[in-house]
Amino acid sequence: MQSVEVDAENIIRAITPALDSSRHKGQAGNIAVIGGCREYTGAPYFAAISALKIGADLSHVFCTKDAAHVIKSYSPELIVHPVLEESYNVREEDKKMISSKVLAEVDKWIERFNCLVIGPGLGRDPFLLDCVSEIMRHARQSNIPIVIDGDGLFLVTNNLDLVSGYALAVLTPNVNEYKRLVQKVLSSEVNDEDATQQVLSLAKQIGGVTILKKGKSDIINDGDTVKSVSIYGSPRRCGGQGDILSGSVAVFLSWARQHIEAAGPDSNLSCKNPTVLGSIAGSAMMRKAASLAFSNKKRSTVTGDIIECLGKSLEDICPASS
Ligand SMILES: NC(=O)C1=CN([C@@H]2O[C@H](COP(=O)(O)OP(=O)(O)OC[C@H]3O[C@@H](n4cnc5c(N)ncnc54)[C@H](O)[C@@H]3O)[C@@H](O)[C@H]2O)[C@@H](O)CC1
Numbered sequence: 001m002q003s004v005e006v007d008a009e010n011i012i013r014a015i016t017p018a019l020d021s022s023r024h025k026g027q028a029g030n031i032a033v034i035g036g037c038r039e040y041t042g043a044p045y046f047a048a049i050s051a052l053k054i055g056a057d058l059s060h061v062f063c064t065k066d067a068a069h070v071i072k073s074y075s076p077e078l079i080v081h082p083v084l085e086e087s088y089n090v091r092e093e094d095k096k097m098i099s100s101k102v103l104a105e106v107d108k109w110i111e112r113f114n115c116l117v118i119g120p121g122l123g124r125d126p127f128l129l130d131c132v133s134e135i136m137r138h139a140r141q142s143n144i145p146i147v148i149d150g151d152g153l154f155l156v157t158n159n160l161d162l163v164s165g166y167a168l169a170v171l172t173p174n175v176n177e178y179k180r181l182v183q184k185v186l187s188s189e190v191n192d193e194d195a196t197q198q199v200l201s202l203a204k205q206i207g208g209v210t211i212l213k214k215g216k217s218d219i220i221n222d223g224d225t226v227k228s229v230s231i232y233g234s235p236r237r238c239g240g241q242g243d244i245l246s247g248s249v250a251v252f253l254s255w256a257r258q259h260i261e262a263a264g265p266d267s268n269l270s271c272k273n274p275t276v277l278g279s280i281a282g283s284a285m286m287r288k289a290a291s292l293a294f295s296n297k298k299r300s301t302v303t304g305d306i307i308e309c310l311g312k313s314l315e316d317i318c319p320a321s322s
């Protein structure tokens with residue numbers, strides 16, 4: 001089975017909102033990243049700043065206290081909430097109380113977000129992951145789209161009910177995360193010979209969600225049609241590119257949702273699923289920016305260089321004033 005290569009630039013042009021003086025702060029997107037712990041501060045930063053550089057108005061990070069000061073010091077643009085807790089910091093008898101506190105802190109904000117990115121640099125602490133499971137349940141009750149990446153995929157692979165049947169969820173596995181999902185859900189090994197059919201079976205088996213399988217070509221599928229994005233990217237595989245992708249998908253997903261709601265049947269896009277549209281746009285944007293950064297920096301290209309190229313890459317497809 002073959003996936004269909006899509007015209008990603010046409011999708012980006014259709015869903016990217018015009019910059020219009022009548023719009024107010026927040027309308028172009030208010031995104032939250034749930035991630036950042038003692039080990040990882042880069043990943044949530046990359047995801048959150050990428051959301052801003054694509055064009056979201058506001059970008060939040062909900063992370064542990066240890067990570068918060070570090071992330072704040074990377075950028076004053078981000079709104080950083082030091083609310084998550086890891087087991088080493090919590091006494092057994094306090095766990096229930098602290099988990100309610102964490103949830104209350106996130107709940108204060110959750111309705112304002114157009115999309116959550118769950119997992120970049122989240123870590124795998126069991127207590128922290130239990131709290132994040134509750135956050136996911138609340139997001140789902142409020143119909144807030146969720147992009148699940150990194151350690152969020154570790155959580156979901158072991159608790160499929162968190163996303164099963166939720167059409168506003170996008171899973172963005174890399175090669176290792178995909179392998180774990182396939183083993184758990186399909187009880188088999190990864191089949192590179194017929195990758196398209198396997199992604200389709202995986203999405204169908206989980207039910208309702210969209211999967212963006214990252215690799216040489218990115219394969220996107222919602223259990224129905226399977227699309228691919230293969231436009232030239234970069235041969236550099238520095239860590240953090242998946243984080244750029246997850247932040248970008250969150251913004252484009254929000255824009256695609258607005259576009260579909262506003263245009264309805266008049267939309268000239270054949271696909272009407274915002275999670276698929278957002279995934280295609282995010283993938284294409286990440287790859288274009290990586291290509292541009294690599295043409296400038298060659299072997300020394302790092303994630304920050306790619307982030308700096310997001311603006312120009314979007315501008316080439318969809319000029320800010322035309
Ligand atoms: N600067 C940062 O803070 C970054 C943090 N990241 C975070 O790091 C966490 C883990 O993500 P990863 O993408 O590393 O997770 P993976 O599950 O892909 O890999 C975990 C680690 O194990 C190694 N590994 C896994 N399978 C292996 C195999 N079969 N053979 C040899 N080595 C193997 C990988 O090289 C990696 O270092 C996530 O929370 C992620 O978001 C990454 O996003 C990269 C950047």
Ligand SMILES: Nc1ncnc2c1ncn2[C@@H]1O[C@H](COP(=O)(O)OP(=O)(O)OP(=O)(O)O)[C@@H](O)[C@H]1O
Nearest residue numbers: 174214215216218233234239240241242243245286
């Ligand atoms: N072989 C490849 N050729 C071209 N692009 C690729 C290749 N592999 C991955 N990519 C692109 O790089 C981006 C990140 O994918 P990758 O598999 O590195 O994610 P990741 O391991 O989750 O990254 P991170 O280090 O941020 O966690 C994706 O958008 C994907 O399109």
Ligand SMILES: [Mg+2]
Nearest residue numbers: 150174242243
């Ligand atoms: Mg990753």
